[in-house]
Amino acid sequence: MNPDDLLLGFSLAIQPVNLLFAFLGVLLGTIIGALPGIGPSAGVAVLLPVTFGMSPVTAMIMLAGIYYGAMYGGTITSVLINTPGESSSVMTTLDGYQMALKGRAGAALGMAALGSFIAGTLSVVLLMLAAPPLAEWAVTFGPPEYFALMVLGLTTLASLTSGSMLKGLVMALAGLLLGTIGIDVMIGEPRYTFDQVELYDRLDFLPVAVGLFAIGEILFNIYQPVYTDPIKAKLSGLLPTRQDWKDSWGAIARGTVIGFFVGTLPGAGATIASFLAYATERRVSKRADKFGTGVIEGVAAPESANNAASTGALVPLMALGIPGSGTTAVMLGALTLYGLQPGPLLMSTHPEVFWGLVASMYVGNVMLLILNLPLAPAFASVLRIPYSVLIPIILGIALFGVYSVENSVFNVGVAILFGGIGFVMRMYAYPAAPLVLALVLGPMLEKALRQSMQMSLGSVDIFFTRPVSAAILIFALVSLFYPLLLALWARRRDRALAGAS
Amino acid sequence: MRSVAFRSASIAVAIVMAPAAAMAAGWKPDKPVEFLVQSAAGGGSDIFARTMAKVLADEKIVTVPINVVNKPGGSGAVAYSYLNQKKGDPYIIATATGSYITTPIQKHSPVSYKNFTNLAVLCVEDYVGVVRADSPYKSLKDLIEAAKKKPNSVRVGGSSVGSSDSIIEHQLEKATGAQLNYIVFQSGGEVNAALLGGSVDFASPNPSEATQLVKAGRLRPLAMFSSERLDQWKDVPTAKEQGINVTLDQFRGVVAAGGITKEQQAFWEDAMRKLYQSPGFKKYLDDNGLRPLLHVGADAEKYLTDQIAFYTGVMTELGIVKTKK
Numbered sequence: 001m002n003p004d005d006l007l008l009g010f011s012l013a014i015q016p017v018n019l020l021f022a023f024l025g026v027l028l029g030t031i032i033g034a035l036p037g038i039g040p041s042a043g044v045a046v047l048l049p050v051t052f053g054m055s056p057v058t059a060m061i062m063l064a065g066i067y068y069g070a071m072y073g074g075t076i077t078s079v080l081i082n083t084p085g086e087s088s089s090v091m092t093t094l095d096g097y098q099m100a101l102k103g104r105a106g107a108a109l110g111m112a113a114l115g116s117f118i119a120g121t122l123s124v125v126l127l128m129l130a131a132p133p134l135a136e137w138a139v140t141f142g143p144p145e146y147f148a149l150m151v152l153g154l155t156t157l158a159s160l161t162s163g164s165m166l167k168g169l170v171m172a173l174a175g176l177l178l179g180t181i182g183i184d185v186m187i188g189e190p191r192y193t194f195d196q197v198e199l200y201d202r203l204d205f206l207p208v209a210v211g212l213f214a215i216g217e218i219l220f221n222i223y224q225p226v227y228t229d230p231i232k233a234k235l236s237g238l239l240p241t242r243q244d245w246k247d248s249w250g251a252i253a254r255g256t257v258i259g260f261f262v263g264t265l266p267g268a269g270a271t272i273a274s275f276l277a278y279a280t281e282r283r284v285s286k287r288a289d290k291f292g293t294g295v296i297e298g299v300a301a302p303e304s305a306n307n308a309a310s311t312g313a314l315v316p317l318m319a320l321g322i323p324g325s326g327t328t329a330v331m332l333g334a335l336t337l338y339g340l341q342p343g344p345l346l347m348s349t350h351p352e353v354f355w356g357l358v359a360s361m362y363v364g365n366v367m368l369l370i371l372n373l374p375l376a377p378a379f380a381s382v383l384r385i386p387y388s389v390l391i392p393i394i395l396g397i398a399l400f401g402v403y404s405v406e407n408s409v410f411n412v413g414v415a416i417l418f419g420g421i422g423f424v425m426r427m428y429a430y431p432a433a434p435l436v437l438a439l440v441l442g443p444m445l446e447k448a449l450r451q452s453m454q455m456s457l458g459s460v461d462i463f464f465t466r467p468v469s470a471a472i473l474i475f476a477l478v479s480l481f482y483p484l485l486l487a488l489w490a491r492r493r494d495r496a497l498a499g500a501s
Numbered sequence: 502m503r504s505v506a507f508r509s510a511s512i513a514v515a516i517v518m519a520p521a522a523a524m525a526a527g528w529k530p531d532k533p534v535e536f537l538v539q540s541a542a543g544g545g546s547d548i549f550a551r552t553m554a555k556v557l558a559d560e561k562i563v564t565v566p567i568n569v570v571n572k573p574g575g576s577g578a579v580a581y582s583y584l585n586q587k588k589g590d591p592y593i594i595a596t597a598t599g600s601y602i603t604t605p606i607q608k609h610s611p612v613s614y615k616n617f618t619n620l621a622v623l624c625v626e627d628y629v630g631v632v633r634a635d636s637p638y639k640s641l642k643d644l645i646e647a648a649k650k651k652p653n654s655v656r657v658g659g660s661s662v663g664s665s666d667s668i669i670e671h672q673l674e675k676a677t678g679a680q681l682n683y684i685v686f687q688s689g690g691e692v693n694a695a696l697l698g699g700s701v702d703f704a705s706p707n708p709s710e711a712t713q714l715v716k717a718g719r720l721r722p723l724a725m726f727s728s729e730r731l732d733q734w735k736d737v738p739t740a741k742e743q744g745i746n747v748t749l750d751q752f753r754g755v756v757a758a759g760g761i762t763k764e765q766q767a768f769w770e771d772a773m774r775k776l777y778q779s780p781g782f783k784k785y786l787d788d789n790g791l792r793p794l795l796h797v798g799a800d801a802e803k804y805l806t807d808q809i810a811f812y813t814g815v816m817t818e819l820g821i822v823k824t825k826k
Binding site for chain 2 (some may be wrong): 041120138186
C-alpha cells in the first residue's frame with residue numbers, strides 16, 4: 001500500500017459533497033436495516049437511480065454507506081421485538097431479546113453499535129492493506145470447502161439454544177426439510193411446490209422468520225404475558241456499563257476476525273459469519289450455560305461479525321470484480337452503470353474509487369457510532385409503551401416488511417401460517433433459531449455437496465484430499481465431540497480420585 | 502393477380518400508416534406506468550429496466566412517471582403470472598429475456614408468450630468461452646480433444662440447468678461427441694470465482710462479465726459463440742471458425758399485458774422504436790457489451806416463436822423437458 005493512495009482517498013472522502021452523501025447513505029442504511037423486509041440489497045437497488053448524476057466515487061460512497069449502515073440498523077428490531085430483519089441478525093435475537101425483556105435493551109443496542117463500529121473500522125484496515133491477496137485466497141474456496149464450512153455451521157446448530165438439545169435438533173431437521181422446497185438447483189426439477197409458482201424459488205427466509213419470531217412471540221404474549229409492565233428504567237440506565245464492556249471486548253475481537261474472513265468468501269456471507277461468531281463465543285465462554293438468557297457477548301459477537309462480513313464482501317468486489325453477496329452484486333451493476341469496468345484492474349485504473357471508498361468508510365463508521373449510540377436509549381424507550389399498544393404496531397411493521405421484499409401477498413400468508421406454528425413452538429419451548437438457520441444453511445449445504453460430488457464424479461475423497469476442506473471437517477468433528485470427550489475425561493478423573501481416596 | 506398485388510399494396514400502406522394514425526388518434530398513458538422486472542433488483546434485467554425507464558423519461562418518450570417493480574421468483578413465473586392478471590391494462594410493461602421462453606418450455610409457468618402483447622426485442626447478449634490464463638487449453642479444439650480423451654475430465658461451470666451456459670455446454674457435446682462435466686453454480690459471479698479458483702476449467706459468460714478478467718490477464722478467451730466475430734473482440738475466433746458449429750445469443754425485450762387495444766399497443770411499439778434510436782439506449786448497449794437488434798410487434802412474435810422452437814429442441818435433448826407429462 002502506498003500512503004499517497006490513502007491520502008488521495010481522504011482528500012476525496014472529506015469533500016463536503018462526499019461527506020454529505022456518506023452521511024445520507026449511513027442514515028438511510030440504518031433506517032433500511034431497522035425496517036424488517038427492505039434489506040440492504042433491495043435498498044441499494046431502489047436508491048441506485050438517485051446516484052445516476054453523481055461521480056462514481058460519491059455514488060459508491062453512498063451505496064456502501066447504505067450497505068454497512070444497514071448492518072447497524074438490523075440490530076434494532078432483533079433486540080426490541082424479536083424480529084430479525086435479515087438472516088444475519090437471527091443470532092442477535094437469542095440474547096438481544098432476552099436482554100430487552102430484562103430491561104437492558106439499551107445496553108444491547110449500545111454494545112451492538114460499539115461492536116459494529118470496532119468491527120467495521122478494523123475490517124476497513126484489512127480491506128485497505130490486503131484486498132488483492134485476500135481476494136486470491138477467497139476464490140480458492142471451492143464447493144468442497146463450502147461444504148465443510150456448512151457442516152461446521154450445522155454441527156453447532158442444535159447446541160446453540162439453551163434448553164433441550166433434542167428439541168433443538170428436531171427444529172434444525174425441520175428447517176433442513178423446509179429448505180428442500182423449491183426448484184432443485186442441479187437438475188431443475190420442482191420439489192414439494194404443489195404447482196405454486198411462489199414456492200419455486202424456495203421458501204423465503206423472511207416470512208418464516210417474521211412468523212416464527214415476531215408473530216409467534218406476540219401470540220404467546222397475548223396468551224401468557226411476558227411483558228408485565230412497560231420498562232421504567234431511566235435513560236442513563238439504558239447504556240452499556242463498564243462490566244458489559246469487559247464481557248464483550250473479546251467477543252467483538254473474535255467476531256471481527258471471523259466475520260471479515262467469512263465475509264470475503266463469495267459463497268458464504270454475513271449469515272454464516274454471525275452464526276460462527278456466536279457459536280465460537282459460546283465455546284470459549286466461561287458462562288456458556290447462560291447463553292440464550294441475555295448475555296451481552298451473545299449480542300456483541302454476531303453484530304460485530306455481520307458488520308465485518310459486509311466489509312469483507314467488498315474485497316472480492318473491488319479486487320476481482322466478483323460480488324460476494326446480494327448487495328455487492330447490485331454494487332457491481334452500479335459500477336458498470338457509472339461507466340467503470342469492475343475487475344482486477346479497477347484499483348489501478350481508477351484508484352480514486354477504491355481509495356475514496358476506503359477513506360469514506362472510516363468516516364462513515366464514526367458517523368454511524370455517533371448516530372447509533374444516542375439512538376440506542378431512544379429506541380429502547382419504545383419499550384416504555386404498553387405492550388397492548390405495541391402489538392398492532394409490531395404486526396403492521398412486520399407484515400408490511402414481509403410484503404415489501406417481493407411485493408408478495410403469498411409471503412404474508414406464509415408469515416401468518418408460521419406465526420401460528422411459532423406460537424405452538426413457543427408454548428412447548430421448541431426454539432425457532434435452529435429452524436430458520438437450517439432453512440438458510442440447508443440449501444447452501446446441499447448445493448455445495450452436489451457440486452462437489454459432480455466435480456469428483458461421485459467420490460467422497462474430494463473432501464479429504466483437499467487440505468482446507470479436510471482441516472475444516474476435522475475441526476467440525478472435534479468441536480462436535482469435544483464436550484463429550486471432556487465429560488468422559490472428567491468422569492474418569494473423578495472415578496480415579498474416588499478410587500485413590 | 503393485379504387485384505392481389507393491389508390489395509397487398511394497400512395493406513402495406515395501411516401498415517405504414519398505422520403508427521402515424523395511432524399517434525394522431527393519440528392514446529397516451531395519463532397516469533403512472535408500472536415497469537415489471539422478473540428478477541431481483543441489481544441483476545441484468547433490473548439494470549435494463551431502470552436504464553430504459555430513465556431514457557424513456559429523459560427523451561420525453563413517455564411523459565408519465567415509470568415505476569420499476571421487481572417481482573422475482575420462479576425464473577419469471579411469479580412476475581408473468583402477475584402480468585397475466587392485468588389483462589387489458591395498458592399501464593404495465595415488463596422486461597423479458599431467456600426465462601420468458603425457457604420457463605414455460607419447462608412447464609414451470611402457467612403462462613407463456615401467447616398470453617401477452619409482445620412489444621419488442623431490443624438487443625441480444627453474446628457469449629464467450631473462457632479458461633484460466635494458466636490453462637493448458639489454447640483453443641476450443643484443445644479443450645474438446647482433452648474431453649474426448651478422458652470423458653468428464655473437463656469441468657464446465659454455469660448457472661442453473663436450462664440457462665444459456667448449459668445450452669452451450671450441451672451443444673458443444675452434441676457437435677463434437679465430447680463429454681463435459683457440467684457443474685451448476687448460483688450466479689455468474691460464483692462461476693467466475695470457481696473458474697479463477699480452479700474448481701472449474703471452462704465457462705461461457707457474457708463478454709461484459711469477462712472483459713476485465715481477460716484484460717488483466719487472468720482469463721483467456723477461446724471462442725466466441727456468435728455467428729461472426731465481435732468488434733470489441735476482433736482477435737477471438739468464433740467457435741464456427743474453429744470447426745465447431747455452436748452459436749448462441751440471448752435477447753432482451755419488452756412485453757405488455759394481453760388484451761390491450763390496438764392504439765395502446767401502437768403507442769408502446771412506437772415508444773420502443775424511439776427508445777431504440779435514442780443515444781441513451783446506445784450508451785447502455787455499449788456500456789454493457791450488448792448487440793442492438795430490433796424486432797417490433799408481429800416481428801418480435803416471429804422471433805420469439807423461432808427461439809422457442811430452437812430451445813424446445815435443445816432442452817428436450819438435455820432431458821429438461823419431459824416428452825411425457
